Amino acid sequence: MSIDQATVARIAALARIRLTDAQREAAAVELSRILDWVAQLDEVDTSAVEPLRSVMPISPTLREDIVSDGGRPEDVLRNAPQRSGDYFVVPKVVE
Amino acid sequence: MGWIVEGSTGRWEIVVGLEVHAQVISRAKLFSGASTEFGAAPNHQVSPVDAGMPGMLPVLNRYCVEQAVRTGLGLEAQINTYSVFERKNYFYPDLPTGYQISQYQHPIVGKGRVLIDLPDGRTRAIGITRLHLEQDAGKSLHDQHDAATLIDLNRCGVALMEIVSEPDIRAPEEAVLYLRKLRSILRYLGTCDGNMEEGSLRCDANVSVRREGSDALGTRCEIKNVNSMRFVAKAIEYEARRQVELLEAGGRVEQETRLFDAVRGETRSMRNKEEAHDYRYFPDPDLLPLVLDEALIERLRAELPELPDAKRQRFEREYGLSVYDAGVLVAEQATADYFEAATRGRDAKQTANWVINELFGMLGKAGLPLESSPVTPAQLGSLIDLVNAGTISGRIAKDVFAIMFETGDDPGSIVEARGLRQVTDMSAIEPIVDRLIAENPGQVETVRKNPKVAGWFTGQVMKATGGKANPQLVNELVARKLGL
Numbered sequence: 152m153s154i155d156q157a158t159v160a161r162i163a164a165l166a167r168i169r170l171t172d173a174q175r176e177a178a179a180v181e182l183s184r185i186l187d188w189v190a191q192l193d194e195v196d197t198s199a200v201e202p203l204r205s206v207m208p209i210s211p212t213l214r215e216d217i218v219s220d221g222g223r224p225e226d227v228l229r230n231a232p233q234r235s236g237d238y239f240v241v242p243k244v245v246e
Numbered sequence: 247m248g249w250i251v252e253g254s255t256g257r258w259e260i261v262v263g264l265e266v267h268a269q270v271i272s273r274a275k276l277f278s279g280a281s282t283e284f285g286a287a288p289n290h291q292v293s294p295v296d297a298g299m300p301g302m303l304p305v306l307n308r309y310c311v312e313q314a315v316r317t318g319l320g321l322e323a324q325i326n327t328y329s330v331f332e333r334k335n336y337f338y339p340d341l342p343t344g345y346q347i348s349q350y351q352h353p354i355v356g357k358g359r360v361l362i363d364l365p366d367g368r369t370r371a372i373g374i375t376r377l378h379l380e381q382d383a384g385k386s387l388h389d390q391h392d393a394a395t396l397i398d399l400n401r402c403g404v405a406l407m408e409i410v411s412e413p414d415i416r417a418p419e420e421a422v423l424y425l426r427k428l429r430s431i432l433r434y435l436g437t438c439d440g441n442m443e444e445g446s447l448r449c450d451a452n453v454s455v456r457r458e459g460s461d462a463l464g465t466r467c468e469i470k471n472v473n474s475m476r477f478v479a480k481a482i483e484y485e486a487r488r489q490v491e492l493l494e495a496g497g498r499v500e501q502e503t504r505l506f507d508a509v510r511g512e513t514r515s516m517r518n519k520e521e522a523h524d525y526r527y528f529p530d531p532d533l534l535p536l537v538l539d540e541a542l543i544e545r546l547r548a549e550l551p552e553l554p555d556a557k558r559q560r561f562e563r564e565y566g567l568s569v570y571d572a573g574v575l576v577a578e579q580a581t582a583d584y585f586e587a588a589t590r591g592r593d594a595k596q597t598a599n600w601v602i603n604e605l606f607g608m609l610g611k612a613g614l615p616l617e618s619s620p621v622t623p624a625q626l627g628s629l630i631d632l633v634n635a636g637t638i639s640g641r642i643a644k645d646v647f648a649i650m651f652e653t654g655d656d657p658g659s660i661v662e663a664r665g666l667r668q669v670t671d672m673s674a675i676e677p678i679v680d681r682l683i684a685e686n687p688g689q690v691e692t693v694r695k696n697p698k699v700a701g702w703f704t705g706q707v708m709k710a711t712g713g714k715a716n717p718q719l720v721n722e723l724v725a726r727k728l729g730l
Binding site: 217222226238 | 273279287290291295311339391398529534535537
C-alpha cells in the first residue's frame with residue numbers, strides 16, 4: 152500500500168504538524184512501509200470476528216456523582232503561555 | 247401539518263431533522279470530579295482531566311449514565327446494554343485534549359420517538375434515531391480582546407446528551423412542537439433543565455427541500471446556532487426558501503454547515519474551514535466499553551415519573567378537561583402539580599380556568615415563574631370555594647385574586663377585611679332598585695316593551711353596590727318590580 156505525498160500533507164494538516172518537502176517525502180516512504188507491514192494481517196479472514204475492545208473481560212469502574220475536584224485555577228493555569236485574570240489567552244480564533 | 251414553499255416552478259416540501267444537545271443534570275462532570283454548576287468564576291471548575299493534562303485518565307460518572315438511560319426510556323427508545331466511547335478528533339482552543347470523548351458506532355440509546363401535539367388536536371410521531379453521551383467543550387470568548395480569544399474551561403467535560411431525530415419534520419412549526427415536547431419530557435425526567443438561554447439545550451437543524459410528493463431526499467444543510475424556540479421556525483423557513491430559490495435558478499445545494507444569524511434572520515455559510523472535517527473516530531483506549539445491567543434499566547424504568555403524554559390523557563379522562571387545557575397544564579410538571587393540588591375536591595374546569603387565565607396572566611405580567619407564585623394552590627382553592635358558596639361574586643373574585651397575588655393573604659381574610667361579601671340581603675337592594683325605576687321612566691318603558699334589555703337595571707344595581715350584589719337575585723328582583 153503506498154501513501155502519496157498529498158495524503159501525507161493532509162494527515163499532517165489534520166494533526167497540525169508542519170513538514171518540509173524533504174520530511175514529507177520521507178514520511179510517505181515510511182508510512183507506506185508501516186502500512187505494508189500491518190497489511191500482512193489482511194491474509195487472515197476476520198470477517199466473522201468482532202473487533203476486540205479490551206483483552207480483559209471486566210466492566211469499567213464508574214465514579215459516583217460527587218464533586219471532588221476543581222477550585223484550583225492556579226494549578227490549571229500554571230502552564231498557560233498567557234493569561235488574563237483567570238482566563239487562558241490564545242491567538243484570536245475567528246468563527 | 248403540511249408546509250409548502252411556493253416556488254416559481256412548483257411546490258416544494260421540506261425535510262427536517264433536529265440534533266439537540268442537552269446538558270445532563272448532574273453534580274460532577276462526565277469523566278471528572280469537577281462541578282457542573284453554571285456561572286462560576288473562570289477556570290474554577292476544572293480538574294486536570296478536563297484541562298487535558300498528560301497522564302490523566304477519565305472515569306465515567308455513574309449518574310450521567312443513568313440520566314442517559316432515563317432519557318432513553320422517556321423517549322420510548324431502545325436502550326443499548328453495550329455502548330462504546332470513542333474519540334472525535336479536532337483542534338480547537340477550548341478542547342484541550344484535542345479530542346472530544348463521544349459515542350459513535352455504539353450509542354447508549356437507539357431508536358425511539360417523541361409525539362408532537364398538532365394544533366388540530368391530532369398527534370404525530372417524530373422518530374428518534376439515537377441518543378449518545380459526550381463531553382461538552384469549554385467556552386471561547388472572542389469579543390473581550392481585539393487580538394486574542396479568552397478560554398474558560400469550566401464547561402469542558404460537562405456531560406451532554408446528543409439527541410438526533412429522524413428527518414420526519416415537515417413544517418417549521420413542527421420543529422418547534424418537537425423541541426417543546428422534548429424539552430418538556432427532559433424536564434419531567436429531571437435529566438436536563440432545558441434552559442436555552444444558559445445553553446443547557448442547544449439545537450442544530452438539518453434542512454433539505456424536495457418537490458411536493460417526491461420521495462427523494464435533497465442535499466441537506468446543517469444550520470447551527472438556532473438557540474431559541476422562536477428562531478428554530480425562522481431559521482428553517484429562511485433556509486428552505488433559500489434552497490428553493492437556489493434550485494429554481496438552476497443552482498445546486500452544497501452540503502455544508504450554515505450559521506443562523508438571529509439579528510438578520512438569515513443563515514450564512516461557515517465555509518471558512520479550509521477543509522472538510524475528518525474526525526478520525528476511534529474507540530477511546532482509556533475507557534472500557536460500557537455494559538449495562540438489565541436490572542439497572544428495569545429499576546430506572548420503574549422509577550420513571552408520569553410523563554406529559556400520559557398525564558395529559560389522564561387529565562382529559564379523570565378531570566374531563568379539553569385537549570387544549572390539559573395540554574397547557576401538563577407542559578410543565580410544576581403547573582400540573584399546582585393544578586392537581588388546587589382542584590382537589592373542586593370543579594376541574596373551573597380550576598383550570600383560574601390557573602390558565604388568572605394565575606398565568608398575573609405571573610406573566612409580573613414575570614414570575616410558577617414556583618414563585620404568591621398564591622398557593624390551597625389559597626386559590628379556597629377562593630374558588632368562596633365563589634361557589636355564593637360568598638363573593640365572580641367579578642369580585644377577580645379583584646380578590648389580584649389582592650391575593652399582591653399580598654399573599656388568604657382570600658377569606660381579604661373578603662372580611664375589605665367587606666367584599668356578596669350582598670344577598672334583598673332589603674338592602676330593594677331601595678336601590680326602587681330609586682332606579684323612579685329616576686329612569688324612559689328605560690322602564692323600553693324594558694316593558696322588550697324584557698330582554700332588563701339587564702340594564704341589573705348592571706346599574708351592580709354598579710351602585712360595587713359589584714357586591716348577587717346578580718342572580720338582582721335579576722329576579724328587577725323582573726318582579728317591573729312586572730315582567
